[in-house]
Amino acid sequence: MAAELRVLDAQVDHAEWLRRWRDTPSREPFSHPAYCSLFAEEGIRATALAADFADGSVLFPVLVKDLGREPWAGPDDRRRDLSVPNGYGGPFVAGTVSEQECAGFWRLVDGWACQERLVAGDVRLSLHLDEVLPMRGWETVHVSDNVVVDLRARADPCAGFSSSLRRNIARAGRSDVEIGQARDVVSWEIFRKLYTETMNRREARSDYYFSAAFFAGLRSRFEDAGLFLAYDAAGEALSGELFVTSPSRSYSLFSASSSRGLKVHANEAVKSEAIRHCADSGRDCYVLGGGNAPDDGLFQYKLRFAPQGRRAYYVGRRVFDRTSYDALVGERQRWALRKTGGPYVPDRFPAYR
Structure with missing residues (x-):
């Protein structure tokens, strides 16, 4: 002991x-x-x-x-x-x-x-x-499944996406969606606003919201965080993907899109670029997480990035x-x-x- x-x-x-x-x-x-x-x-x-x-x-x-x-x-x-x-x-x-x-x-x-x-x-x-x-x-409970993209299975990690997802990413390219990695303070603030807009649109619970200080701290104090943003040809931010990494894994932490970004499939395109970046940097997997309820629409959306990537997800519960x-x-x-x-x-x- x-x-x-x-x-x-x-x-x-x-x-x-x-x-x-x-x-x-x-x-x-x-x-x-x-x-x-x-x-x-x-x-x-x-x-x-x-x-x-x-x-x-x-x-x-x-x-x-x-x-x-x-x-x-x-x-x-x-x-x-x-x-x-x-x-x-x-x-x-x-x-x-x-x-x-x-x-x-x-x-x-x-x-x-x-x-x-x-x-x-x-x-x-x-x-x-x-x-x-x-x-x-503790009580260990299987509450739902999560989706994990295996970055080692193929030379191109995006080749395992569903056919409908690959078509949507191609449509984003035809809509002149431009994607790049963002490191500066202004870009992170743009993402924060997109994220807040997304939570408002989804009528999310209060614990899904995070302050400007939280995002600023994540950028400045935690070096294992990365951000990709998608813009249209006029420079309007459409979507973003914020992820964190370990030496071998990457995790989608926050995703955000404007209503227009969803229409032109910028959300799918920016997530695919983040996945490709993490594969190129030597990570083994990209964890997308799950939905708000088992097998709901959000989970099915994520499953299109890894149709065989369903993984059991557990929580530990204890009444003291x-x-x-x-x-x-x-x-x-x-x-x-x-x-x-x-x-x-x-x-x-x-x-x-």
Whole structure:
């Protein structure tokens, strides 16, 4: 069993966190301290739980959220819950951790959770479950599938696209859509506005929106992020694809398009260029993610980039304090009734969110 659980802050303990991140074989972008720190704000701490064992170590980046910041809970609520930054997470392993050491790690986490007054935990797990510690004591749920483009299967990664997708990309070219990699501040701000426009059009939940400071920080503090933008002949931005990378993988982080960009298929063209760029830079795959619901329209759109690229996607769920959990669900229901006059119907875990 580990001698102690190290609780690292993304800014204060940046050097130690970075060293431990470099020890993990895959060096996933979502567990990098510079990336995790982008999600820290008042009431949200970017933290990593770390432990050392005889022949290995564990690094588990998480976001600890004060429930007192939620309008339905009230500012005096001192309880918290746990999630992970946007993307994929889990307790990443460096070296070898035995079954006994795994059990010891989770006992340490349980003790820390009690001290922190954690009610629940919700962790989107890496698509590569062999790289993370088994979630002992958690419920591991297959919630949907994701789409992954294999960049090693063909000399031209776009040759595996569906025929309808290839036709649409050709149409974008005939519409004089021009695509290029964007590195300057102005281009990133253009993308941010496109992204906000896209979320408004989709009537997205509030947690899908990100501030100008978030995008500025992603560009300036996190070197493993890339951006491609598509323009028309007059220089109007039509679509963009923002991705992050590890040494071997690339991940689509944000996609955005104007209404006109969708009509001329700029969104498909710009994503294909990002995929080609990541293949040329030596990555093994490009992860597109999934939809808002299993096999919905968004998922089917992504599947056209990799018709054989369906991959199982799991989340880890844990209720640390059942009494508080049930009480919070009741508080959320009563708050919704006062605000809307109708019942609150949970559509995700934890049910009070």
